[in-house]
Amino acid sequence: MQEQEGAPSPISGGSCLTLAEFGPAEIWLILDEALRLKGLQKAGAPFQPLRGKTLAMIFQKPSNRTRVSFEVGMYQLGGHALPLSPQEIQMGRREATTDIAKTLARFADAIMARVFGHHEVEELAEAAGVPVINGLSDLHHPCQALADLLTIREELGSLEGAKVTYVGDGNNVAHSLALGCALTGAHLTIAHPEGHASDAGIIKLAGELGAAPTLTQDPREGVANAQVVYTDVWASMGQEAEAGERREKFAPYQVNEELMGYAAPGAIFLHCLPAHRGEEVTNEVIDGPQSRVFDQAENRMHAQKALLYLLLG
Ligand code: CP
Ligand code: NVA
Numbered sequence: 353m354q355e356q357e358g359a360p361s362p363i364s365g366g367s368c369l370t371l372a373e374f375g376p377a378e379i380w381l382i383l384d385e386a387l388r389l390k391g392l393q394k395a396g397a398p399f400q401p402l403r404g405k406t407l408a409m410i411f412q413k414p415s416n417r418t419r420v421s422f423e424v425g426m427y428q429l430g431g432h433a434l435p436l437s438p439q440e441i442q443m444g445r446r447e448a449t450t451d452i453a454k455t456l457a458r459f460a461d462a463i464m465a466r467v468f469g470h471h472e473v474e475e476l477a478e479a480a481g482v483p484v485i486n487g488l489s490d491l492h493h494p495c496q497a498l499a500d501l502l503t504i505r506e507e508l509g510s511l512e513g514a515k516v517t518y519v520g521d522g523n524n525v526a527h528s529l530a531l532g533c534a535l536t537g538a539h540l541t542i543a544h545p546e547g548h549a550s551d552a553g554i555i556k557l558a559g560e561l562g563a564a565p566t567l568t569q570d571p572r573e574g575v576a577n578a579q580v581v582y583t584d585v586w587a588s589m590g591q592e593a594e595a596g597e598r599r600e601k602f603a604p605y606q607v608n609e610e611l612m613g614y615a616a617p618g619a620i621f622l623h624c625l626p627a628h629r630g631e632e633v634t635n636e637v638i639d640g641p642q643s644r645v646f647d648q649a650e651n652r653m654h655a656q657k658a659l660l661y662l663l664l665g
């Protein structure tokens with residue numbers, strides 16, 4: 353199948369750093385396109401609108417899903433993705449972030465970056481003049497949230513009014529989920545240990561975009577009647593030194609069969625992965641009948657293909 357002719361998409365030429373650059377209509381467009389492209393791929397129908405286009409991918413941290421889903425996704429869209437390791441790029445050390453952005457923009461049609469400080473993707477986007485996609489920063493993981501929304505929509509049939517509970521660290525994944533739920537009308541509750549709440553500014557932003565998540569420190573109260581129970585690692589990449597101390601503090605927030613028992617009947621379990629089995633989730637739950645974590649991982653690719661097509665189309 354050829355790409356559709358016609359006007360550029362409403363997000364053409366833009367960047368995706370947080371999800372907040374989009375309105376609800378644009379999020380629905382990405383999700384609709386993701387479902388359409390997923391259907392085409394499952395039917396074996398080629399769709400290659402990005403022939404001749406290249407995505408440069410900067411990695412300052414390890415990755416499985418982000419690296420592979422972007423690379424395979426670009427390939428399926430007819431384009432090419434170029435992964436660049438921390439040793440190659442050495443952001444801000446070998447050369448200034450703005451010089452990296454301006455140089456890569458001369459070779460590539462878009463840049464995907466996985467960074468430590470969120471300001472680094474902002475600097476890249478400001479200087480590059482081509483679309484920049486945040487492939488995870490300390491504050492946001494928007495591509496993950498797009499895959500999460502797609503999975504919830506497929507599983508529950510609707511996002512509006514869906515009861516979603518995130519249990520654990522109020523981190524980058526929780527932040528993007530909060531913005532994604534706010535934009536699509538899903539109700540998010542975040543159950544977090546004391547001292548590990550989400551960023552107050554991002555919670556406020558979610559409120560401005562639709563609705564702020566409900567916050568609680570009680571995991572059982574948080575999970576009560578949830579249709580989706582979501583967790584992530586207790587110590588994110590870059591927080592490894594705190595892992596031991598966090599293990600004790602987060603123990604009551606483990607998603608196990610007992611905690612899942614508080615959720616709505618038929619609730620699903622999600623995790624962005626990688627999982628630390630035996631910490632934030634037990635084998636019984638992640639390998640159990642309620643788990644959709646690999647469907648969710650697969651949806652990274654479908655969601656990102658839609659994003660790439662709409663940003664570059
Ligand atoms: N969920 C996610 O971003 O996975 P990776 O760290 O493997 O890319
Ligand atoms: N919160 C985790 C997500 C990994 C995909 C991290 O930042 O390491």
